[in-house]
Amino acid sequence: MKVLIVDDEKHVREAIRYFVPWDSYNISGIYEATNGQEAIRIMQEHQPAVVFTDMRMPLMDGAELLEWLHRHYPHTKTIVISGYQDFNYVKPAIVYGGTDYLLKPLNSKQLIASAEHAFKLWMEEEAERKRRQRQNMQLNALRPLYWDKMLSDLVSGQASFHELKLALCEELGMPIGAQECRIAVIPLQGADCHLLRRFRGDVALTAFVLANVCNEVMAADQSGYAFRNWQGGGELVVLLWSAVAQAEEMLNRLNEAIRQAFGVQLDIGLSPLNPLPEGLRSALEQAGQALAERNLLQRDGRIHPFRKRGEGSGPANDYGLEGRLDKLRIAVLSGDLERMERVAEEWAGHLAGLPLLTERVLLHQETEMLDVLKRWRPEAEISLERCYDAEGLFSVENWQCRLKSLLHRLSKGSPQTPDSRLVQEIREYLDRNYAQEMTLQHIAERFFISRENVSRKFKQITGENLSDYLTGLRVEKAKALLQNTNLRLSQIAELVGYEDEKYFSRVFKKTAGLTPREYRKQEEEA
Template sequence: MKVLIVDDEKHVREAIRYFVPWEKYDVRDIYEATNGKEAMEIILEQQPAVVFTDMRMPLMDGAQLLEWLHRYSPYTKTIVISGYQDFDYVKPAIVYGGVDYLLKPLNSKQLISAAERAFQKWKEEKLERERTFHQNIQLNVLRPLYWDKTLSDLVNGTIAFQDLEEALFKELGLPRNAKRCRTAVISLQSSGGQLLQRFQGDIQLTSFVLANVCNEIVSSRKQGFAFRYWHEGADVAVLFWDGVDEAESLLLEINESVKRAYGIPLDIGLSTVLPFPEGLCAAFSQARQGLAERNLLEKGNRIHLYRKDRPEAAPDGGAKNAGLLEKLGLSLLSGDTEKIVRSLEEWTGSIAGSGVLTMSGLKVWEERLEHVLTKWRQEWAGSEEALSDEPSFPAGMDESGNFSIERWREGVKAYLLAKVGESKISRSSDSRIILEIRDYLDKNFQQEITLQHIADRFFLSRENVSRKFKQVTGENLSDYLTNLRIDKAKELLQNSEMRLSRIAELVGYEDEKYFSRVFKKATGQTPREFRKREEE
């Protein structure tokens, strides 16, 4: 605590300094002033906990100082010291909350007692202020969570509008005469989940940032409110109640803000205009449907309106495509790479030729392809192979965040050929060891790995490891490990702001300069050049 003594008489200031046991109350700094003007400057700069002040002083007397303290430093406690018993001097001390009024000459016991009361009162009020401050912080943290959960339940139909009506009016600015509404939904998986990758896959943080961006545009203008959706089917939802006619332009503005900040556009589903509040649930359902049934083969459009007459997805009437998928399954059983590639291109070409491929339709086709792969594994390699991991198909998004059927097909082709190659390899015992070695490299590439280390771990000679790895995979072990590390480094350079030294460490290189040389040799660019090109 800090203390200020204000008195134009030096001996009075010295007496107060002498009598009060400051160290007992943890008082570190004691300041002095000879009048109210000097006191004001010290108070503004030092914020003392307690002020001892005389009443009669030049320039500004005690009564004026007490009034100023009451207005500009209300937490400061005051002890008035005066040589006059006139009520005119007592009154300001009472009106402006003085802790005590002491008469000169000072009595040491009374002075100490008054100081102790002032210190105690200041400490108690300080603790209460801190408690209230932390409580307010907790409320500010919980308030958005409350509205996320509450509005999620509202549009989901598990809570009635009448239960929230008054709170929506007071806290979110809902107009009392609102008659219409629209709802928009945003999925963080749109654009291949690129925005989510920018936040290291943290869904909570990404949706929090996105909801804030939306509210900067929508809520600040009192045209609606954005919130994080707590259930499946969407990540962020925007409820429009006063901006239903401007909803599309507002969503385009939101998308531009996200694109400026992160270079990533988002796909947004938007409902029709429905009556408020009875149409809330239907509006939310429409928005989700508009997003899920967007045509991936259309380029450029990011706001996907709900339409009753939307064309059907291919899986609902794609007998031809289903037949071509079955043909792909037969080519997998043959193990013939050329047949597999040809069948895959026929199937994906037929899907693209339909002119319509919705997100929900794509998921259906991927589920059917997964079923074909499961059947192939069981027939080709028996029950052991059937227990392998579920397939992870590519998102198929290009650099602009648009779906590319060509990119998706190439990703599926790479996946299928890799699985066919692995299945062929797994038929020989030597090859199984190489698969184990490759799996070990995939999981431990960030560690220091030498040929001798691999040889010792798998009970082979160094020569055998090199020879067998080359025979089975067609690639040198060192080249495989380097390419694996470079690919991981590219991911980190694209999706994080980590220092190069940290990235080098994470992909198995202790020396940043050596890592840069290896990276340039493999890609033709230094890591910094690669990152800069990706950011452009």
């Protein structure tokens, strides 16, 4: 706490300084002023918690100062010290919330009692203010999650629009008479070579940051709201309820904001106009279909409006797929890696030469291809990651490299021991739940293994202590937030699993060699 003594008589200021036991209440600064104008300048610079003030002073008297304090610093505690018992002097102290009114000459016991009462009152109120601030921070942190859940349920038909309508209008700015809507879907994996990598592959974190960017752009005219679809996994949904005719223009603005922030643009599927609320579910499906039917080989235009599916694009007419699958079967049965790689090259060359390659067709081809590989290596984990370039566009070259890499790994065989599978599951669990409170006992109970075995097996397989892995994971997530957002440290600490900001800062510095603030400053200057 800091204290301000305002009196034009020096001996009165000295008496207050002498009698009050400042050290008992950790007073960090004691300031003096001879009139109300000086007091205002000190208040604006130092914000003292308690003010002792005389009533009769030159330039600005105590009554004017009390009124100013009440208006600008309502939490400040004031003790009036006056040589007059006139009601005209007592009244301002009462009206503007003074904690006490002392008469000169000062009685040391009364002065000490008044000061201690003001200190205790301020500390109690400050503790309550901090409690409410923490509560508000928690509510603010939960608010996006709440709307993610509510809107996910709404667009999937699991929540009532009429029950949510008032909150949508009051909190998100939807017009009370809105009758039409359009939905846009942004697949977050679509830029995995660039955007997701910035957030260490964390889809939830990426969705959180992108939703903030989109909602900042739309906040100006409250045209809609962006949220992560809990039903759809890795996708961001933009619900537009105003200026729906200009939806493509709005989405281009969102994409430009994302490009400015992260250097990449994203593919966005857009539904046609639908009635609100009965058309919400259809709009979501149409936006998803617009993405699935977009031409992956197209390099221009990132907004993909919904179009009815054309004839002849289904899996049954899938560009000679069976012939390529037969070549792949023969190659893997031969065990000849060079032969397998030639199949991968021919397949990639075929894809690159197509006039139209939709995501739906590519996924169907990959599913059939992986089925062949699983029959060859049933014991192995087999998957083919999406293949996008630095601009977030599908790359046949990257697709070919990923396929060759997979074939190379499978040709060597990839047996997993039970212990390595267990440790892999534990790592995946930590990767998904790092923001939750995580103890060794909790992990042991979840995976039905003793605490000792959890630590031993994790160290044996990975060469790293489990606690070090979790700490490193949390610090990496925090780095991504420090680099890419303006969130306060307390918010970042909570998002990566630390309730105490100071403890988070100590852990971060021990791991990264810099405090979070130093790291953020270094990244801003880089």
